[in-house]
Structures are given as C-alpha cells and as structure tokens.
Amino acid sequence: xxxxxxxxxxxxxxxxxxxxxxxxxxxxxxxxxxxxxxxxxxxxxxxxxxxxxxxxxxxxxxxxxxxxxxxxxxxxxxxxxxxxxxxxxxxxxxxxxxxxxxxxxxxxxxxxxxxxxxxxxxxxxxxxxxxxxxxxxxxxxxxxxxxxxxxxxxxxxxxxxxxxxxxxxxxxxxxxxxxxxxxxxxxxxxxxxxxxxxxxxxxxxxxxxxxxxxxxxxxxxxxxxxxxxxxxxxxxxxxxxxxxxxxxxxxxxxxxxxxxxxxxxxxxxxxxxxxxxxxxxxxxxxxxxxxxxxxxxxxxxxxxxxxxxxxxxxxxxxxxxxxxxxxxxxxxxxxxxxxxxxxxxxxxxxxxxxxxxxxxxxxxxxxxxxxxxxxxxxxxxxxxxxxxxxxxxxxxxxxxxxxxxxxxxxxxxxxxxxxxxxxxx
Numbered sequence: 001x002x003x004x005x006x007x008x009x010x011x012x013x014x015x016x017x018x019x020x021x022x023x024x025x026x027x028x029x030x031x032x033x034x035x036x037x038x039x040x041x042x043x044x045x046x047x048x049x050x051x052x053x054x055x056x057x058x059x060x061x062x063x064x065x066x067x068x069x070x071x072x073x074x075x076x077x078x079x080x081x082x083x084x085x086x087x088x089x090x091x092x093x094x095x096x097x098x099x100x101x102x103x104x105x106x107x108x109x110x111x112x113x114x115x116x117x118x119x120x121x122x123x124x125x126x127x128x129x130x131x132x133x134x135x136x137x138x139x140x141x142x143x144x145x146x147x148x149x150x151x152x153x154x155x156x157x158x159x160x161x162x163x164x165x166x167x168x169x170x171x172x173x174x175x176x177x178x179x180x181x182x183x184x185x186x187x188x189x190x191x192x193x194x195x196x197x198x199x200x201x202x203x204x205x206x207x208x209x210x211x212x213x214x215x216x217x218x219x220x221x222x223x224x225x226x227x228x229x230x231x232x233x234x235x236x237x238x239x240x241x242x243x244x245x246x247x248x249x250x251x252x253x254x255x256x257x258x259x260x261x262x263x264x265x266x267x268x269x270x271x272x273x274x275x276x277x278x279x280x281x282x283x284x285x286x287x288x289x290x291x292x293x294x295x296x297x298x299x300x301x302x303x304x305x306x307x308x309x310x311x312x313x314x315x316x317x318x319x320x321x322x323x324x325x326x327x328x329x330x331x332x333x334x335x336x337x338x339x340x341x342x343x344x345x346x347x348x349x350x351x352x353x354x355x356x357x358x359x360x361x362x363x364x365x366x367x368x369x370x371x372x373x374x375x376x377x378x379x380x381x382x383x384x385x386x387x388x389x390x391x392x393x394x395x396x397x398x399x400x401x402x403x404x405x406x407x408x409x410x411x412x413x414x415x416x417x418x419x420x421x422x423x424x425x
C-alpha cells in the first residue's frame with residue numbers, strides 16, 4: 001500500500017491532532033483534520049504553554065525543518081530554573097532546568113504562546129483542515145473503512161479515524177465508554193497580567209530566571225510563569241503572531257474545593273466571583289503575591305474543576321484510536337499533558353507512515369496503543385501524585401514536605417558551591 005492509498009481522518013484540531021497531521025502530510029499520507037471551531041480565530045486567546053524535552057523532540061520529528069525553525073524562533077525566553085517557595089516567599093527548593101545535553105540540543109524546555117504554536121501547526125496544511133466540523137459518531141464497515149458523521153449532517157470515509165478532540169472526545173466515548181473522567185475534588189483558578197514595570201517590580205526574584213510553585217499552608221498552591229518574547233520572533237509572519245506581543249505573566253491558584261469554601265461549579269462562576277475567591281485565598285500571603293492577584297483584570301480569569309483520566313486496560317485494536325487528552329487527560333500539576341499528546345502524535349504518525357507502506361494498519365495502531373498506554377498513564381499517575389503533594393491540608397504532612405524540599409535544596413546548593421538564600425525582601 002503506497003502512502004497515497006491510506007486516508008486518515010483526525011477529529012480535533014488541537015495541538016496533538018495538528019502535530020499528527022503535520023507528520024502524516026510530510027510523509028505524503030492523505031490526512032484531513034476536522035475541527036469543530038468555526039475558524040482559527042477561535043483560538044486567539046492563547047496563553048503560554050510549556051514544551052518539555054519530550055514535546056520538543058516530538059515536534060522536531062513531526063515538522064519539516066523550516067517549520068521547526070519557525071517554532072524555535074517563536075519561543076519565548078527559555079526558563080532557567082524551577083523554584084518552590086512558601087506563601088511568604090521563603091525558598092524551599094530551586095532546580096536548574098537550563099542545562100542542554102550537547103548530544104540532544106533539540107530536547108530542551110521551551111515557552112511558547114499556545115495560539116502561535118497552533119498557527120505554526122496549521123501552517124502548510126491548507127486544504128487538509130476543515131473548520132465547523134464537530135464529530136457526532138462513527139461507523140466501521142466490513143471493508144476496513146471507517147465513516148465519521150458530523151453534527152452538520154455531513155460524513156467522511158477513510159481508512160483510519162483518530163480521536164484528538166480533548167477530554168470530551170466523542171470518539172473515546174464510543175470506542176472506550178469505560179474510560180471515565182474523574183473529579184479530583186480540586187479547583188484551579190488562573191489569570192494573566194501584562195509584565196509592565198510595576199508587575200516586574202513585584203515578581204519574586206526566582207521568576208526572573210524561570211517559573212515558580214508556591215506551596216501554602218492550608219492546602220493551596222500558586223503556579224507562576226512569565227512569558228517573555230525574544231528578538232528571534234521579530235521576523236515571524238504576521239499570521240503566526242498572537243494579538244499582542246507584550247510580555248505577560250500567567251498564574252493559577254489551586255486548592256481542594258473545600259479550601260475555596262464554595263459549592264459552586266467552577267465552570268459556571270463569573271470571572272469576578274472566581275477573582276474574589278482567589279483574593280480570599282491569598283489574603284495572608286506575601287504582599288508581592290497578593291498584588292499579582294489583586295491587580296489581575298477579572299476578564300482574564302478562568303476557573304475549572306481539575307479532572308483526571310480513569311485507567312483503562314488493553315482493548316482490541318482496530319482502525320479507530322485516540323490520542324492526547326482524549327485518552328489520558330491529567331491534572332496540570334506537572335505541565336506534561338500537551339507534551340504527552342505531542343509524543344502520541346509522533347509515535348502514531350511514524351507507525352501510520354510505516355503502515356502506509358506495508359498495509360498493516362491494525363498492527364501499527366496496536367503497537368501505538370500498547371506503548372501509549374504505558375507512558376501516557378504513567379504521566380497521569382505522576383501528575384495526580386504531584387497534585388496531591390501540592391494541596392496538602394494536613395499540617396504535619398505539609399511541614400514534612402517543606403522540610404524534605406529544604407534538605408534537597410541545601411544538598412543541591414552545597415553541590416554547586418553556592419549559599420542558600422532563604423527569604424526575599
């Protein structure tokens with residue numbers, strides 16, 4: 001079977017689905033992405049996304065050289081450290097993430113605007129992405145084909161269907177109805193504000209070098225990440241750029257629902273209500289942190305229930321499969337959800353390109369699903385563990401966690417020959 005004789009349908013034009021389409025299109029495989037949004041403009045509110053070494057390697061594998069160069073140019077200033085702090089800005093641990101393996105210069109930590117990354121992944125796929133197409137269901141035929149039925153009454157037939165529609169995937173619901181999404185009992189409220197002079201002056205020192213996680217008594221945490229553009233992105237084509245090129249800071253306060261003291265579903269909260277809840281959480285924190293929350297425009301604030309994927313065992317392979325959040329959605333506590341989706345796209349893309357040559361699509365998908373279940377659900381488990389460790393309400397357990405981090409931090413500083421610095425002014 002030549003690559004031109006295999007047709008792949010991808011439901012969902014998110015990062016994972018588009019990365020897969022890039023890999024297949026690059027190899028000459030006939031691929032079409034069906035995205036429910038009406039146009040690419042629906043994604044213009046993209047915030048910062050962290051690309052880790054796994055995600056970076058996957059993008060390098062899937063994208064043509066010139067498009068990967070665009071990705072590199074579009075990235076903001078790379079984080080050099082990851083800090084753990086208390087709510088009073090005592091340093092618990094500072095980890096250097098700036099080192100790049102000379103043997104693997106592609107595998108590194110990066111920061112990029114989500115809108116820009118999506119635009120880069122759309123670039124070059126003209127005629128292979130259809131907007132306004134929400135998948136409703138699919139049917140597999142005896143001749144080995146699969147037909148996707150869309151909410152607008154249209155249908156498309158191909159050899160393979162990939163569900164990449166995120167945690168609400170209709171493909172997963174039909175293929176694996178036992179694959180539930182579980183409520184962790186945790187709520188996350190996040191916002192964004194411009195990195196102007198006053199905000200920069202309020203930033204904890206560690207955020208000038210990277211990102212930070214604040215672990216607070218009472219079971220709340222706050223993630224902070226600046227996104228600062230570099231001169232490399234100045235020559236990017238206008239259609240790849242977000243509406244604003246200004247530097248910005250994103251933050252998210254996460255805690256168990258009872259810590260927020262609300263029974264309201266986060267998804268129906270008004271931005272103003274979510275902002276008020278967050279300001280109450282940080283009311284006794286260091287003034288620098290309080291100011292960041294207080295000064296955030298409520299219009300930028302979103303709230304969500306943190307959910308995670310139920311583990312599912314092996315299932316019979318066929319010509320329908322899933323990737324990314326459609327199968328292994330996870331808490332954002334380790335920042336690896338999008339990167340795991342990119343890893344899926346790389347693996348599935350390589351397997352389908354090989355199947356286009358030898359014709360064994362089922363074996364290609366079976367191998368992908370076996371390997372994806374391994375690393376995908378390992379990432380889910382690690383993210384759930386990190387979430388539990390960051391919302392500790394038991395005072396004794398919280399003190400033990402802080403002590404452990406400080407001990408590790410002291411050992412790291414002694415190894416590097418530097419002196420611990422414990423408190424910011």
